[in-house]
Amino acid sequence: MTATASTPSAPHPGSPLPNDLEIARAATLRPIAQIAEEVGIPEDALELYGRYKAKIDVGRLPDADRHGQVVLVTAISPTPAGEGKSTLTVGLADSLARAGKRTMIAIREPSLGPILGMKGGATGGGKSQVLPMEDINLHFTGDFHAITAANNALCALIDNHIFQGNALGIDPRRVTFKRVMDMNDRSLRQIVIGLGGAAQGVPREAGFDITVASEVMAVFCLASSVTDLKERLGRITFGYTYDRRPLTVAELGAGGVMAMLLKDAIKPNLVQTIAGTPALVHGGPFANIAHGCNSALATTTARRLADIVVTEAGFGADLGAEKFLDIKSRAADVAPSAVVVVATVRALKMHGGVAVDALKTPDVGALERGFANLARHVENVRKFGLEPVVAVNAFVSDAPEELDAVVRLCREAGVRVAVADVWGRGGGGDGGDDLAREVLAALEHPGTAHPLYPLELSVEEKILTVVREVYRGAAVEFSEAATKTLKQVHDNGWDGFPVCMAKTQYSFSDDPSLLGAPEGFIVHVRELWPRTGAGFIVAVTGSLMTMPGLPKVPAAMRMDLDEDGQVVGLF
């Protein structure tokens, strides 16, 4: 999950800070129909969900003459200090709008599970939020529930098929597709189902993932149209026969009902920022076992409506940006023209060896050491043909000499840089003006984005290319299981898919404790998970959590509904 800013900047350092929910409540929203009209969405393409949310029926949009430039916001390797990438994405778009540019945001929908667990809300922060935050953070327009239903309808049909005679010969021990729930519920990770005798199904080992980890979510976010959605759903491999032949959703005949259950969800959601900038908030796959960015349809729709589209990729640039360019940009017309790499003084100091509880003490030396992490992400972005802009997201605790040092280091490295205060002053205020200027300058000379590797390479070679070129590892070690699956991938004709690296977000390596800019390490590929519907092969390194658990005191415990029906404790 994305780390969010924990101690953001504020106008009066030291004063009790208003929380995000309070700031969001104080904002005045305009009717979303009015926002839509300004963006050029015809009334009959707009489906209102209350006064401040709407879905866009993309098929009813006029043919576009616009083809907005995409600005991809990514970050250094995340740390517990928080980078505030979503906050910066929102703030940057507000600043670009303030500079007179026709701007739209395309970002992910938050997942309910983590919100009830650790995170509280996940729609930006401070003065850079998308609204209405209570709705977006809870059920929003029901997209994740629809994805859950489509996923679980498939599971019910699979187990019913086995129960009703198993004409396809599904091996119950080799059903790879799992049920999902948008909840942090560790007890459902490993379960045995179908107990209770012959009338209750066929017992087998199974499990639940969180909804954002569903392949249906990845398919949903990569589909370029309803037709493409149906085709991708049909291509999902849900398991294997007793003689190990892969079985697809199309063979089971379940693709139609799954698409039907997604008929409204697939329409992008329009909301607004505190500053009134239009935002498409749509889809939200995991950034480890999937590609970690909003739906392709939201991004392409935003390009039809705006001149600049600010979008975001999950985790650091080694994961999010790489997948954006090697997976999403191959599937849809979303190639970025500029890339913003978010860094914070706090996080750079952690990469320089400072412990999380010592971050408040100014330490330019540590910051200079930690800069190596940022420098490498900058170099990596250039490998995709793009020129990065570094955004330093200012925090209350940052010392002026520290901020100056980051700017100096960036200038020395020949990369555009600006300090932004999007939390405290907001992009709607002047908090992101400098950054907007740098981004606009970068967009004057847009790069030509290209993927890192050609699809013709073998899966093994693709993984090695990412490890060497982006992570700077020395080699890849495949486990016995992964080696076996490599052969299976080849035998099944799945060599042509790009790879989706599932690696810790905290390090370039697969060891989360190796901060900064390590090199020469070995990356261990433990398993390969073919995702033939989404269209990538997940390479699992290290341990991987696809169903999070709740902490000792979940955020849910402070949440409530007051007598007026207002949400309490969602921050």
Add this chain to the structure above:
Amino acid sequence: MTATASTPSAPHPGSPLPNDLEIARAATLRPIAQIAEEVGIPEDALELYGRYKAKIDVGRLPDADRHGQVVLVTAISPTPAGEGKSTLTVGLADSLARAGKRTMIAIREPSLGPILGMKGGATGGGKSQVLPMEDINLHFTGDFHAITAANNALCALIDNHIFQGNALGIDPRRVTFKRVMDMNDRSLRQIVIGLGGAAQGVPREAGFDITVASEVMAVFCLASSVTDLKERLGRITFGYTYDRRPLTVAELGAGGVMAMLLKDAIKPNLVQTIAGTPALVHGGPFANIAHGCNSALATTTARRLADIVVTEAGFGADLGAEKFLDIKSRAADVAPSAVVVVATVRALKMHGGVAVDALKTPDVGALERGFANLARHVENVRKFGLEPVVAVNAFVSDAPEELDAVVRLCREAGVRVAVADVWGRGGGGDGGDDLAREVLAALEHPGTAHPLYPLELSVEEKILTVVREVYRGAAVEFSEAATKTLKQVHDNGWDGFPVCMAKTQYSFSDDPSLLGAPEGFIVHVRELWPRTGAGFIVAVTGSLMTMPGLPKVPAAMRMDLDEDGQVVGLF
């Protein structure tokens, strides 16, 4: 689940009938905002969900001077022949509106599980449907998903509490509250969770029910306000300590987040019929282990907006009407002024001994024998202080002499009766004019509804009263387990709750094969399930399915989404 008409009446018997989806598609809908305005809902109390659905923020409605009369639609004991109760409810309301009465409908939302299983759509049929049927039958406004999330958030918090040290001393073997999914998924009925070692939770036996069987659904449908909702959620007993003390949601501290997750769902949904009559479609608890009718808030809201509210109760009058008067009417201001008992020639013949495949042959003798079932339901309704009206729902296969016979038998029994053709001609046409006339005449002299038993009786006595007075059984036999729970109910101070009978809908007895009007039988109470949040004690007779399974060829297999994003196969 409610049986629906399988071979309804149509203008041209023998011609290929259009299916419900085709009829629904051919209808012209008016913008729901316009319908709302006509009903007197102020704009700021209306939250649109697309063009044809809206939620009503009840707190923003003006103080009502209206207090509409409630017409409760119930039925004879259902048979596989189908009674078409929902269709008749919609058609009757359309006819009352056509007669110039300010009428509103309050009915249940359909559950997705059965729709993907056996039923197809469940929003009325023919010309008597609520629209848009595709949306209402699928995710609608997300209410059931919100209820699922609230239910499962509680479950995740329970298992997390056990995992994190179990300060409350929850006995993992005595967690009675189950996870839910709105899916027919038999493999989830009995499962073992928390497997995989110490980091993955505490192993225990568990299971999933279908969402409509959740106590959260029952609570949702009985709550009279947000405050009442929170109190009821807090009172839910989710399990027991090692020393068998009941544990409530309030003790765990999970009531707040559950209420928060229901903040929008609790607002009634406004839609329209094919004829343009406003309908509140909201909530939908099981009719066996719960009370089986739409939310109290929908019914009371409709009373504030209309002079006549047509509402429906699940299954036959022995279950639905009894629970409406003994459970729902005690919790909310919804007491009916008249009761419509739906019967069909086909179903009466089945009660008279005709097999389902011989129903097309006219058989007045069988019909006269089967009339005993209807006659008893009529008598029963009178025991609640209400005067019934019999509605004969006409089917294509009904012979004129059969229809005449039912009318004659009703007149001989001194009960109002009318034949209605709500499927073929519709209530918006003249298909329900006669019925509307009879209902209006009944409303001129409304009864004074009262419950069957006082709450002061013991739970055992309450059950016996229902069995003797309504079912006409001779006695009740409590299993050893039920006897034990009776004592526990008493010890825990739960004697004051009404009882919620979970009995087969097909017979007055607990034996589904005893059709007609059996008497002198013994009712076997197998288990008692205290539902302290909903506020009733479920008495389980016979076997009970709280998670349905899918048939060999699920309805889902014919469902699809076409290239234009239109639903296919939902009928």
